[in-house]
Amino acid sequence: MTTTTTTPPSTVTPPSTPLLNRFRVPAGFALGAVLLLGIAPVALSDFRLSLLAKYLCYAIVAVGVSLAWGRGGLMVLGQGVFLGLGGYAMAMHLKLTDAAANGEKLPDFMQLYGSGDALPWWWKPFANPGFALAMTVLLPMAVAAVLGFLVFRRRVKGAYFAILSQALAAALSIWLVGQQATTGGTNGLTDIQGFFGYSLDDPVNQRMVYFVIAAVLLLLMALARQLFVSRYGELLVAVRDSEERVRFLGYNPANIKLVAYVVAAGMAGLAGALFVPAVGIISPALIGIVPSIGFVIGAAVGGRASLVGAVLGAVAVAWAQSTLSDEFPAAWTYLQGLLFVLAVGFLPGGLASLGVVLRRRRTRTGTPATGETA
Amino acid sequence: MSGEGLTVRDLRVTFDGFTAVDGVDLDIRPGDLRFLIGPNGAGKTTLVDAVTGLVKATGSVRFGGQDLLGKPVQKIARLGIGRTFQTASIFEELTVLQNLDIAAGAGRGVWTMLRRRKDIPEPVARALETTGLTELRDRPAGVLAHGQKQWLEIGMLLVQDVKLLLLDEPVAGMSHEERDATGELLRRVSEDHTVVVIEHDMDFMRSFARSVSVLHAGKVLSEGTVAEVQADAKVQEVYLGRASEPEPEATPTTPVAVTEEA
Numbered sequence: 130m131t132t133t134t135t136t137p138p139s140t141v142t143p144p145s146t147p148l149l150n151r152f153r154v155p156a157g158f159a160l161g162a163v164l165l166l167g168i169a170p171v172a173l174s175d176f177r178l179s180l181l182a183k184y185l186c187y188a189i190v191a192v193g194v195s196l197a198w199g200r201g202g203l204m205v206l207g208q209g210v211f212l213g214l215g216g217y218a219m220a221m222h223l224k225l226t227d228a229a230a231n232g233e234k235l236p237d238f239m240q241l242y243g244s245g246d247a248l249p250w251w252w253k254p255f256a257n258p259g260f261a262l263a264m265t266v267l268l269p270m271a272v273a274a275v276l277g278f279l280v281f282r283r284r285v286k287g288a289y290f291a292i293l294s295q296a297l298a299a300a301l302s303i304w305l306v307g308q309q310a311t312t313g314g315t316n317g318l319t320d321i322q323g324f325f326g327y328s329l330d331d332p333v334n335q336r337m338v339y340f341v342i343a344a345v346l347l348l349l350m351a352l353a354r355q356l357f358v359s360r361y362g363e364l365l366v367a368v369r370d371s372e373e374r375v376r377f378l379g380y381n382p383a384n385i386k387l388v389a390y391v392v393a394a395g396m397a398g399l400a401g402a403l404f405v406p407a408v409g410i411i412s413p414a415l416i417g418i419v420p421s422i423g424f425v426i427g428a429a430v431g432g433r434a435s436l437v438g439a440v441l442g443a444v445a446v447a448w449a450q451s452t453l454s455d456e457f458p459a460a461w462t463y464l465q466g467l468l469f470v471l472a473v474g475f476l477p478g479g480l481a482s483l484g485v486v487l488r489r490r491r492t493r494t495g496t497p498a499t500g501e502t503a
Numbered sequence: 504m505s506g507e508g509l510t511v512r513d514l515r516v517t518f519d520g521f522t523a524v525d526g527v528d529l530d531i532r533p534g535d536l537r538f539l540i541g542p543n544g545a546g547k548t549t550l551v552d553a554v555t556g557l558v559k560a561t562g563s564v565r566f567g568g569q570d571l572l573g574k575p576v577q578k579i580a581r582l583g584i585g586r587t588f589q590t591a592s593i594f595e596e597l598t599v600l601q602n603l604d605i606a607a608g609a610g611r612g613v614w615t616m617l618r619r620r621k622d623i624p625e626p627v628a629r630a631l632e633t634t635g636l637t638e639l640r641d642r643p644a645g646v647l648a649h650g651q652k653q654w655l656e657i658g659m660l661l662v663q664d665v666k667l668l669l670l671d672e673p674v675a676g677m678s679h680e681e682r683d684a685t686g687e688l689l690r691r692v693s694e695d696h697t698v699v700v701i702e703h704d705m706d707f708m709r710s711f712a713r714s715v716s717v718l719h720a721g722k723v724l725s726e727g728t729v730a731e732v733q734a735d736a737k738v739q740e741v742y743l744g745r746a747s748e749p750e751p752e753a754t755p756t757t758p759v760a761v762t763e764e765a
Contacts, residue, residue: 355617355619356617358619359616359617359618359619360604360605360608360611360615360616360617360618360620361616361617363597363601363604363605363620364605364608364616366594366596367594367597367602367605370594370595370596370597371592371594373592374588374592374593374594375605376576376580377555377576377577377580377585377586378580378585378605378606378609378659378663379577379580379581379609379610379663380577380608380609381575381577
């Protein structure tokens with residue numbers, strides 16, 4: 130679908146008014162920090178704040194989507210895989226510490242469905258908090274690196290890449306369902322009690338989780354912003370717009386795309402890791418095809434090439450989903466699909482580009498021929 | 504004289520049984536300004552595609568002591584061969600400066616890549632000067648006039664530090680003034696580069712070519728200076744047989760006073 134976007138969203142910040150630009154970005158970050166860390170915790174109830182924590186996890190995924198899709202043109206329709214890997218890595222650790230706290234050898238579901246009383250070998254290292262934390266990011270990045278290496282080298286792109294990444298999301302969730310004894314199957318890893326020694330039932334600790342998530346989001350936005358304005362970011366846009374030309378300049382586009390893909394996967398993994406203490410569950414239904422599409426819809430609606438647009442879009446769509454899907458459970462899926470088609474087909478820059486589009490339309494009707502020759 | 508020469512021997516490109524390039528030999532000396540002309544379908548662009556690694560070919564293409572055939576596109580580019588395409592392929596979303604900076608950047612380290620560009624690199628500044636785009640450096644490349652886009656592409660090859668430039672119809676669709684400016688630019692560039700130009704425009708060829716190769720049906724029909732090629736009976740036959748192609752002798756060489764603009 131990326132191939133059909135003939136007018137990619139405007140991504141280049143105009144060089145005019147450098148003084149204004151210098152303060153715009155730090156001011157925006159400061160505003161975001163005040164809203165997320167200062168106002169929201171005061172203004173929202175515990176329940177609403179924990180919902181916002183969940184939405185912010187989706188926003189973290191959207192930061193990666195903005196990099197890979199918005200700037201790199203990679204339609205990452207399978208980010209659920211990476212969120213899932215990060216989430217399961219975290220949940221496995223938390224289940225093990227929960228079990229240990231209760232004086233049991235195995236997590237609860239394994240006692241019910243497990244084949245013996247021994248922990249599977251691949252669960253064992255996750256008892257170590259350092260290992261588990263590292264894996265929440267490194268495992269998704271490693272999978273993305275292997276996959277991306279194979280796929281980009283063979284010049285798979287556009288819709289084919291999107292379908293492939295989506296198939297992977299389906300494959301992982303199906304596999305997880307089939308492994309009830311070791312992964313909890315359809316139920317997933319549920320009923321998580323503690324988070325590194327803090328009880329998640331305690332609202333104070335829930336607020337702490339929220340603060341961690343908000344801080345990580347801001348941090349990753351800063352990181353993504355640095356990538357956007359760096360030379361790498363310019364090159365990534367060049368690859369998105371004309372991969373062949375970049376190759377003739379002596380670069381290997383496969384490597385350039387791989388970096389964006391791997392970084393986006395790491396972000397999704399971290400989002401998954403934070404999702405688990407925020408929501409208390411990770412399951413195949415949360416990482417399959419439908420949620421994977423959901424991750425990109427927010428970014429598409431908000432504006433995938435704009436970091437702030439993607440983040441706000443992700444939060445808004447997640448909010449709309451939990452609000453509307455309660456009232457109209459059947460209609461939401463259609464609405465979601467419609468939103469996606471509308472955003473990608475008619476407003477590729479998302480709502481973030483609405484101002485630019487309207488301004489351009491006004492000038493076009495005002496003065497018929499602008500400076501465009503050729 | 505600088506730049507690097509190109510030696511092509513018995514080059515053949517076949518697509519599904521159709522032979523587009525059929526045993527071409529070419530010797531392009533360092534510092535040459537060579538024009539490749541010939542009717543449509545003569546294999547000019549395919550020849551350039553083969554040299555730059557875009558299509559598979561047999562035979563040999565030697566450049567700077569290496570055989571290019573079988574190497575991937577980006578390797579050949581890094582050896583010092585740059586090309587343009589019939590349609591300007593610049594990054595329209597990026598500014599002129601960003602376009603040139605990217606072209607200059609293959610082989611940058613990770614650390615440099617992850618940081619913002621602080622100033623204008625020296626080769627980029629020189630290319631802006633050479634192509635006359637200094638004033639426009641912060642404009643998105645997409646809004647440039649047609650001629651300026653082609654110059655930007657040539658500028659991108661210059662900062663890429665290529666030794667051999669392969670230009671596919673650089674003056675197609677240009678006004679007379681733009682053509683002359685492009686010709687002068689190519690002349691300047693060929694002082695320290697080897698330049699190969701695919702062209703249909705006979706006026707342009709006559710004014711600026713240092714040597715000419717005529718391709719026909721995938722083979723080299725004739726080769727030499729402009730005068731030698733024009734005197735060649737075989738060349739006349741090929742061109743006279745095709746009404747759509749401008750005839751070498753008949754077209755006036757004096758610049759036309761009326762321009763397409765204004």
